[in-house]
Every structure is written in C-alpha cells, then in structure tokens.
Amino acid sequence: MSHATFRVHVDPDKCQGHNRCYGVSPDLFELDDLGMSSEVGAGLVPVGLISQARLAVDNCPEHAISLTELTEAELSGAPEVNAEVQP
Numbered sequence: 001m002s003h004a005t006f007r008v009h010v011d012p013d014k015c016q017g018h019n020r021c022y023g024v025s026p027d028l029f030e031l032d033d034l035g036m037s038s039e040v041g042a043g044l045v046p047v048g049l050i051s052q053a054r055l056a057v058d059n060c061p062e063h064a065i066s067l068t069e070l071t072e073a074e075l076s077g078a079p080e081v082n083a084e085v086q087p
C-alpha cells in the first residue's frame with residue numbers, strides 16, 4: 001500500500017470527451033455514457049501512478065485536468081490508497 005500525495009480533478013465544464021486521460025491512465029479516470037471523464041473516487045493518486053497522472057494532464061487538449069499536491073494537513077490524515085475499508 002502507498003500513500004497518495006497528489007490529487008487529480010477533471011473540470012466538467014472544460015472536458016470535451018477526448019478520452020486521452022483514460023487512454024493513458026485508466027486507473028485514475030472513468031468515463032460516463034457520453035465519454036466525459038471524471039477522476040476515480042476522490043482523485044487520490046497513488047505514488048506509483050504520478051507519472052501517469054502528469055501524462056494525462058499534459059495530453060488533455062482542453063486543459064481540463066488539474067494535479068495538485070496534497071497539503072500537509074491532508075497528508076497527515078491521508079488515507080491509504082487501496083486500503084480495505086473496514087465497516
């Protein structure tokens with residue numbers, strides 16, 4: 001398991017459904033029935049997928065994807081990525 005240190009977000013007002021994000025990183029993005037993208041879950045990026053996230057940002061022709069580093073406060077309480085949720 002690894003901690004997330006970045007978060008991706010797709011701006012739904014900018015996304016035009018080019019699907020390049022999903023093409024380079026299907027673990028971080030999901031498409032709706034119209035082909036519009038959104039981040040998976042809360043958009044937390046596992047350390048091993050940061051390069052994929054950057055690739056998605058660079059390849060979106062609409063500049064719809066943002067990649068932000070989590071703040072210290074968020075990091076101190078950052079959830080484990082891929083951790084099993086206990087009921």
Ligand code: F3S
Binds near residue numbers: 010016021035059062
């Ligand atoms: Fe949308 Fe850009 Fe992906 S336009 S589908 S966020 S490549």
